[in-house]
Amino acid sequence: MVRVATKDDVKRMVAVHQESFPGFFLSALGAPFLSQYYRGILAAPEGIAYVYLNQAGEPAGFVAGTANPRGFYRRLLRRSWHKFALAALVPVLKRPRIAGRVARALVHPSGNPVGDHVAGLYSIGVLPELQGTGAGKKLVGAFLDEAARRGCRRVFLTTDRDGNDPVNAFYAGLGFQVERHFETPEGRRMNEYWITLGGET
Structure with a gap:
């Protein structure tokens, strides 16, 4: 029922994302932006x-994320900045106030933990x-099994602390x-979760 995702799955991944997270910021950026992201x-x-396949x-x-998450978004933008710019253009033109938030969303994980021993789980729906x-x-x-196979020892993710x-x-x-609580510039209180692979402490 679970298999590795391919580029042919992106359209369905985007649809599941939008249905799983209605009203959330990335969903509001629309399918073209999410498609580039995934x-x-x-x-x-x-x-x-x-x-995950249905019947x-x-x-x-x-589920989607990366090993060695520090700077992943920067590397992603370096490869495809023009595609993200085009995908974000319409949402930003409709709501100019979100321009700064779009920029933060793309560079935010620059402060993520660094190293091949860490993986970040960015999205699940x-x-x-x-x-x-x-x-x-x-x-x-x-996801955890693959992270461990790649030599990662710990995995982290973030999610909303309130109403969640x-x-x-x-x-x-x-x-x-x-392991950490923090607040986004928009005032969202977040939990940062970690798990150690292999049952180690």
Whole structure:
């Protein structure tokens, strides 16, 4: 039910993202921007991405991130800055105030932990009808296994601290632990979770 994501899955990954995160900033940037984002992860040597297939064999969930996350977005922009600029143009023209936030979204992970021993899980989404079925757990498990195979010893992710109890409980149930709280420039209070691979402390 879980397999490595390919470029042919990007359209479905974007659709699942938008349905899983309605009203969120990246969803509001639209399908062209998200398509470039996920294509960038899939094309990167450090990229890690899987899809969960429903009974019809169609991607109905996904997980995406990278090994060695420090500077990944900078490297991504260096390769495809013109494509991201074009994809962001319409949303920014419609809402000029978001221009600064778009820029921050692209360079934010420059402060991520550095090193081949670390992986960052950036995004996971599952269609509503599959939530509670174990699909998300299988996706995270596949991501962690691949990160470990690549020599990573720890994996981190961030998620909203407030109004997000089911998601926080999901990560805690998988063994992730909150190691840092922080607040975004927009005022979102966030949890930074970490897990050590191989059961080490």
